[in-house]
Amino acid sequence: QQPVQSPQAVILREGEDAVINCSSSKALYSVHWYRQKHGEAPVFLMILLKGGEQKGHDKISASFNEKKQQSSLYLTASQLSYSGTYFCGTVSSYGKLTFGQGTILTVHP
Amino acid sequence: DVKVTQSSRYLVKRTGEKVFLECVQDMDHENMFWYRQDPGLGLRLIYFSYDVKMKEKGDIPEGYSVSREKKERFSLILESASTNQTSMYLCASSLDTYSNQPQHFGDGTRLSIL
Structure with missing residues (x-):
């Protein structure tokens, strides 16, 4: 079963947070x-392992609440370069990576 | 740098044809994957392979088969193409099967079945 991402889409101005x-x-x-930019391959951002850790990547960070x-x-x-579709992928006890449906992020000047 | 290469960016085929999509990786990765990407559905796993000649079904294997004769190459086969297989197909590879290694993707093949 696919994980559920929210929101499905978000529109920002440069400098705003999401x-x-x-x-x-x-x-x-x-x-x-x-993250996948239009017409390009998805690019890996980060992996969070069981343990509730938070990781950072420049001004992009993530948290994982396993409970x-x-x-x-x-x-x-946010910067213009952040625009794209963001996918999460979850790994459960079956060991399989399952992707969510994606969130489209658009950053305007 | 990691490189996953898919043989075609765009492909147009006719209903009933046998279609081959090819993927090559240069990282000596054990694991390779085929996904299809449709708007609103994200990336769905068709098949994956964890070793040469080994394969396992993903979430949507119906209508597809795969072949992995060499470690670096993973082929997706549409036995008899149908219009509902029109989609973007993405190949990926990784060092580890799933948990803690990233997957590296090719640029995708946009396949249209007429």
Whole structure:
């Protein structure tokens, strides 16, 4: 079963912040985050492993709450280059990576 | 740098044809994956392979088969193409099967079945 991402789409102005959420109905071992720009391959951002850790990547960070089976991606002071579709991928006890439906992020000047 | 290469960016085929999509990776990765990407549905796993000649079904294997004769190459086969297989197809590879290694994607093949 696919994890559920919210919101489905978000529109920002440069410098604004955004949060993208990823929820699963299954217990999770890890969460992956990827970004795909239009016409390009998805690009790996980060992996969060079981343990509730938070990771950072420039002004993009993420948290993983294994009890709630949720992860959130935080984009701070957004830049035009942040535009794209963000996918979370969750790994459950079956060991399979399952992607969410994606969140379209658009950053305007 | 990691490189996953898909043989075609765009492909147009007719209903009933046998279609081959090819993917090559240069990282000596054990694991390779085929996904299809449709608007609003995200990336859905068709098949994956964790070793040469080994394969496992993903979430939507119906109508597809795969072949992995060499470690670096993973082929997706549409046995008899149908219009509902019109989609973007993405190949990926990784060092580890799932949990704690990233997947590296190719640029995708946009396949249209007429």
